Amino acid sequence: MAKNVPKIVADIDEGQRFLIHTEVAMLHGKQRGGEIQGTWHHMPDGSAIAPEDQAIESLRGRMRAEGLRPEEIAASIARYTAAEPGEVVNMSPTWAAKKLAAYLAGPDLRAPEVDPLLFVKIAYEFTALLVGQAIYALSPQLEELRAVLKETRRDSDAFKLEKLTAKDVAPFHGIAFEGNKPHAVFQIRLFGKPAYRVHLRRIAVQHKPIAYTHDLETGEHWHNLDDSEAA
Structure with a gap:
């Protein structure tokens, strides 16, 4: 090893x-x-x-x-x-x-790919944690995103997925809301190294950037923003 x-x-x-x-x-x-x-x-x-x-x-x-x-x-x-x-x-x-x-x-990147909708779903659920009751709004933008997930519309332009990689592996999972650029952008990292940036192109999240990390060895978890409130 x-x-x-x-x-x-x-x-x-x-x-x-x-x-x-x-x-x-x-x-x-x-x-x-x-x-x-x-x-x-x-x-x-x-x-x-x-x-x-x-x-x-x-x-x-x-x-x-x-x-x-x-x-x-x-x-x-x-x-x-x-x-x-x-x-x-x-x-x-x-x-x-x-x-x-x-x-x-x-x-070998020709290995079977993870379904991109998995990361869209994670980003959507993290959005729900950040905005609370506002996730139930009947806006066309949120309705479109819900339809993407319910109907497994992988070819929708309501989202964009970027594949990233860090230099080193590490025993943690993490998710971060990177802010609105101008739409909501999230980064999801698995085992420290492979990462995915999810663009939810129809929505903006009224929340400060925040990152959540879960240590796979100790079971500890934390986020980097203590005084934020969902809008």
């Missing part, structure tokens, strides 16, 4: 999908035991790319199948292990293996 990463964050990341970049292909991997482990990738020319430990076992098995002696196999594996990234190593008289450099390219 990486240093200084809270256990709850590591538990959340476990099993998450990541992208691994090599000179010939972008590979998929998952986090296992605090490490990113790549998966096999078959190339159009019939060759394959594999994590180094699995590649070594595959190379060893292929040489055994060809009838190479144990000392020849050991020597070839030693050459492969000592090779620099990008180096081609002759494993037998008839074929060779190339050792590829690989680095983590980031989370």
